[in-house]
Amino acid sequence: MRRVSIRTITIAAATAAALTVGNGVANAAGTPGAPGAGDAYFPDYGNGGYDVQHYDIRLRYQPKTGQLSGTTTILAESTQELSRFNLDFALKVSSVQVNNRAATFTTEGDHELVVTPAREIPKGGKLTVVVKYTDIPSEVKVKGLTNWTRTADGALAVNEPESAWWWYPSNDHPTDKATFDVSVLAPDDVQVLSNGTLTDVPTPTIKGWDRWNWRSTKPQATYLTYVAIGKYDIETDTAPDGSPIINAFSDSLGEFDGAARASINRTNEILEAEEKWFGKYPFEARGGVAAPPGSLGFALETQTRPVYDGRFWRRGVNTYVVAHENAHQWFGDAVSVAQWSNIWLNEGFASYAEWLWSEHEGEGTPQELFDFTYASYPADDPFWQVLPGDPGSGKVFDNAVYDRGALTLQALRVQIGDDAFFELLQTWVQEHKYSTGTTDEFIALAEKLSGQQLDSLFKTWLFTAGRPELSATTLAARSKADTDSTPAKPKSWDKIQQVHADLAQLGAA
Ligand SMILES: [Zn+2]
Numbered sequence: 141m142r143r144v145s146i147r148t149i150t151i152a153a154a155t156a157a158a159l160t161v162g163n164g165v166a167n168a169a170g171t172p173g174a175p176g177a178g179d180a181y182f183p184d185y186g187n188g189g190y191d192v193q194h195y196d197i198r199l200r201y202q203p204k205t206g207q208l209s210g211t212t213t214i215l216a217e218s219t220q221e222l223s224r225f226n227l228d229f230a231l232k233v234s235s236v237q238v239n240n241r242a243a244t245f246t247t248e249g250d251h252e253l254v255v256t257p258a259r260e261i262p263k264g265g266k267l268t269v270v271v272k273y274t275d276i277p278s279e280v281k282v283k284g285l286t287n288w289t290r291t292a293d294g295a296l297a298v299n300e301p302e303s304a305w306w307w308y309p310s311n312d313h314p315t316d317k318a319t320f321d322v323s324v325l326a327p328d329d330v331q332v333l334s335n336g337t338l339t340d341v342p343t344p345t346i347k348g349w350d351r352w353n354w355r356s357t358k359p360q361a362t363y364l365t366y367v368a369i370g371k372y373d374i375e376t377d378t379a380p381d382g383s384p385i386i387n388a389f390s391d392s393l394g395e396f397d398g399a400a401r402a403s404i405n406r407t408n409e410i411l412e413a414e415e416k417w418f419g420k421y422p423f424e425a426r427g428g429v430a431a432p433p434g435s436l437g438f439a440l441e442t443q444t445r446p447v448y449d450g451r452f453w454r455r456g457v458n459t460y461v462v463a464h465e466n467a468h469q470w471f472g473d474a475v476s477v478a479q480w481s482n483i484w485l486n487e488g489f490a491s492y493a494e495w496l497w498s499e500h501e502g503e504g505t506p507q508e509l510f511d512f513t514y515a516s517y518p519a520d521d522p523f524w525q526v527l528p529g530d531p532g533s534g535k536v537f538d539n540a541v542y543d544r545g546a547l548t549l550q551a552l553r554v555q556i557g558d559d560a561f562f563e564l565l566q567t568w569v570q571e572h573k574y575s576t577g578t579t580d581e582f583i584a585l586a587e588k589l590s591g592q593q594l595d596s597l598f599k600t601w602l603f604t605a606g607r608p609e610l611s612a613t614t615l616a617a618r619s620k621a622d623t624d625s626t627p628a629k630p631k632s633w634d635k636i637q638q639v640h641a642d643l644a645q646l647g648a649a
Contacts, residue, residue: 170260173218173225175252177313181480181533182301184249186313187226190216190267194318197308200325200349201369203294209274212308216267224256229309230282231275238269250282251305251312269309277306291432292392294330294370298431298440298447301480301536304362314476315576317359325351326369333368333388335360335443337425356443357424359574361476366442368429379408379426386427390450393430399453403462404428410463413500414470414493419566422474422573428462438643441468441490452642459501460494460632461639467493470569478576483536484528484602485577488545489565494636495546504630510550511618511627513543519607529579529602542640548601551608554617555597556590564589 173189176182196213208231218225230251236243238257245255253271261267277288278295287299288306297307304310322334327349332342334354342350356365371391379385387404389397407428411421425444433450439461440447446465452458471489495506504512517523526532526540528548535541553561564586568577571585583598600608610618618627 170221170223170262172223173220175226175248175254177311177315179313179479181536182313184252185228185301185480186316187228187311189220189222189225190218190261190311192216192311192316192318194320195308195310195365196321196323198323198325199307199367201295203290203327203330203369206276206278206290206295207274208277208288208307210272210308212271212273214267214269214271214309216269216311218261218263218265218267221263222257222261222265224254225261227253227255227269227271227309228305228312229253229271229273230280230305231273231277231307233271233273233309235272236269238267240268243269251302253309271309273309280306289435291370291435293432294326294368296366296368296370296431296435296447298366298368298436298442300363300440302363304365307367308365310362312362314361314363315478317361317476317574319358320354320356320360320365322354322356322365322367323351324354324367324369325349330370331372331374331388333366333372333374333386333429333445333447335365335425335445336423337384338386358422358443358474360443361473364441364443364473364476366440366447368431368447370432372429375405377408379411381421383423384425384427386425386445388427388429390430390432392432393450393453394433396430396433396450396453399456399458400430400448400450402457403453403459404430404448406459407462407466410459410466410497411469413497414463414467417493417496417562417565418467418470419569421469422569423469428465439465441465441472441486443469443473449642452639455638458635458639460497460635461642463494463497464490464639464643470573474573475569476576478578480533480536481530482577482579483531484541484545484548485579485582487537487541488528488548491542491546491636491640492549494632494639495550498630498632498636501632503632506550506553507617508627508630509632509636510547510614512629512633513547514607514610515627517543517607521607524607525605527603527605529598537644539640539644542644544601548598551597551601551611551614552586552594554614555594555611556586556592560590 176184177186194215199210236245241258243257278290287303289296324332332352336356339353372388375387377385423444427445429447436449467490472486495509499505526538528544
């Protein structure tokens with residue numbers, strides 16, 4: 141009797157709940173997660189309602205057909221009571237599971253995958269999301285473009301701020317970092333590169349196919365996660381601190397091969413110089429990938445191992461691009477932008493690192509580069525109309541973000557002195573590494589460490605259109621020869637300008 145009555149009550153309650161909410165979900169207090177992460181420039185990038193801890197991306201890629209099949213498992217925790225949530229993804233999905241139950245899904249806009257779990261997720265609840273998909277990503281256009289680049293022998297997924305949409309579903313904003321496993325099955329006549337370390341040697345799982353397993357153990361932003369597939373010569377070594385150095389050179393570098401190797405092979409030396417300026421290198425692996433010439437048109441600071449278009453070496457050795465992308469490991473990768481409007485925190489700093497590297501190489505000091513840069517843009521040049529501190533979503537990679545960003549840092553250095561300046565750079569990384577930072581937080585830290593009021597300096601250099609007047613302190617710092625006449629061109633100038641022209645060309649960093 142008792143048993144029966146309990147059973148009856150349970151069934152009655154379930155029926156009532158089903159009638160109330162119409163979808164069979166009991167206790168339906170949850171609400172949908174936001175379709176964006178709250179970025180002012182890119183409102184629908186990233187999502188709300190959950191926080192990802194880990195991505196396990198398992199892919200199979202056939203270079204001959206361009207077909208990509210994948211299963212991505214996302215481990216996350218909900219930050220609200222969740223009735224449904226979004227992922228950023230552009231490929232065709234065949235199934236979604238949430239916590240071991242089939243979920244319903246639909247698409248919205250050009251890159252939103254809307255997932256409704258069979259059961260609501262309580263706040264703080266664990267989410268295991270499994271997404272299966274097959275598509276030809278090079279043919280999937282979003283806003284008229286695909287950032288999955290097919291090459292003669294493989295493919296590249298390397299871009300900023302959008303690249304994940306074409307190969308794995310994600311919460312695509314730097315504010316939600318996670319660790320990654322990237323496992324790719326590819327024909328055994330090509331190699332597969334990704335971030336971090338290889339967990340084992342490539343394994344022949346099916347006849348004619350090898351599986352490559354890469355792992356990133358430090359929090360990593362989605363846009364800094366990459367895959368490069370193709371015929372590569374992979375060189376491995378060990379850094380003095382015991383971490384692996386893995387460099388890869390495309391078989392199609394042709395006449396650029398020697399200069400590419402002579403530049404990328406100096407990565408560890410460059411990182412050791414940068415450690416003196418910025419503090420300990422924040423990641424578990426080092427290296428670089430020289431991609432087929434013309435495949436990207438830019439380079440990107442993909443975490444632990446930047447990827448460079450082979451054309452960077454069309455005029456011979458250029459270590460400035462290596463210094464730039466590796467400086468991003470501190471500024472951009474370890475400390476990422478909380479909003480894309482803060483992009484100068486990445487590009488201004490990486491450009492300033494080129495000036496420091498120039499001095500290290502005896503090719504011009506930061507002050508000489510400051511003087512020449514300042515003089516090379518006449519006061520009426522449109523360059524001075526772009527505000528590095530808030531360039532607008534269409535000018536995130538404008539030259540002003542790079543050059544005027546670096547000018548800002550030199551003006552700051554002269555104002556607060558070398559000791560406070562380098563303490564600031566290192567403290568900034570220590571306080572924000574594996575997370576994000578904002579321009580306001582950087583200004584506050586600069587004021588705290590220098591004991592100076594710096595609002596007007598930052599307002600002038602970052603947020604005011606027009607060429608800033610040089611302060612008395614900056615004028616006093618100019619090299620003697622430069623004060624009376626046009627500044628002399630530093631030896632590093634042409635190489636640095638080539639790097640910036642190439643980086644700005646296709647709108648990546
Ligand atoms: Zn950059």
